[in-house]
Amino acid sequence: MSGTAVIRTRGLTKRYGELRAVDGIDLEVAEGAVYGFLGANGSGKTTTVRMLLGLVLPTEGSAEVLGAPMPASRTTVLPQVGALVEGPGAYDHLSGRLNLALLDAAGPDPLPRRDRRRRCAEVLEQVGLDPADRRPVRAYSLGMRQRLGLAAALLRRPRLLVLDEPTNGLDPQGIREIRTLLLALNAEGTTIFLSSHLLAEIEQMCTDVGVLDRGRLVLQDRLDQLLRPSGLVEVHSPDAHAAARLLGDAVVEVAGERMLVRADDAASLNHHLVGSGVRVARLGPYERDLEQVVLEASSVPPAPVETRAEVLTS
């Protein structure tokens, strides 16, 4: 991974009794990235985010955020980090704007009163909330609370945003708005680390992906690397066994009538097969989407396939 790392962990581990909620992970988040931290419910995403922010102490391993060790450097690092962790807290009887003003005043270096009013109004507008809305937060929907949490994270123009499931509770339109906002912030230089269990969300906005599976980091790479052309062609043929004998070592996998073949050019492969009397029902470049990549990396067992060797000896 290129660039300076703004988050780096080494062997980061959190045990709860026998359970390894987070199990020896080495995260590497480059400056300027939009890093998607994927994993099923209970895989350890929130625990990791809490350790990065110094809210939970690791059992083993280390974490650096913005080049400084956490939690030891919490007081210097956290003012430069905007965070949204599950279930953002707010004073229910106060308006969103007052909540933000209080949050700012409680910070280490509050803005002057006039700037504070302007800044609060600005971030509320950024996340799609009306700064003139005087209703108490208790009247907010889940989506509005989530937006308010995001506004709080943006208050200090952070270098790094750490967001745990930021689109939780939002409808599709709200999800699109937040995605547009986050991409705009990233274009201005903010590094974004967001956890999600939604593959489509990660695929649409992230430059880098890490996948947690029962506490272990089973995949970490640039998204364009993960989705790069495979150099494989997918062939469906009722004569798959004959095709496998014909193509020899180029065949990577055969399952029933479907096979994966290493080939530079699908059209030439088709010509070769048909010219040799092999019937071809369907043929084209094999492209994996993020869902397939994640399934292959995770513990979910893949669909059973016969190997080429089994086919050739049958």
Ligand SMILES: Nc1ncnc2c1ncn2[C@@H]1O[C@H](COP(=O)(O)OP(=O)(O)OP(=O)(O)O)[C@@H](O)[C@H]1O
């Ligand atoms: N304080 C705690 N005490 C005991 N076990 C915990 C504690 N916090 C989390 N766990 C367990 O650690 C595991 C990982 O939980 P975590 O909340 O980090 O997962 P997650 O990926 O964020 O899941 P979700 O998407 O459901 O929030 C789970 O099995 C959870 O039950």
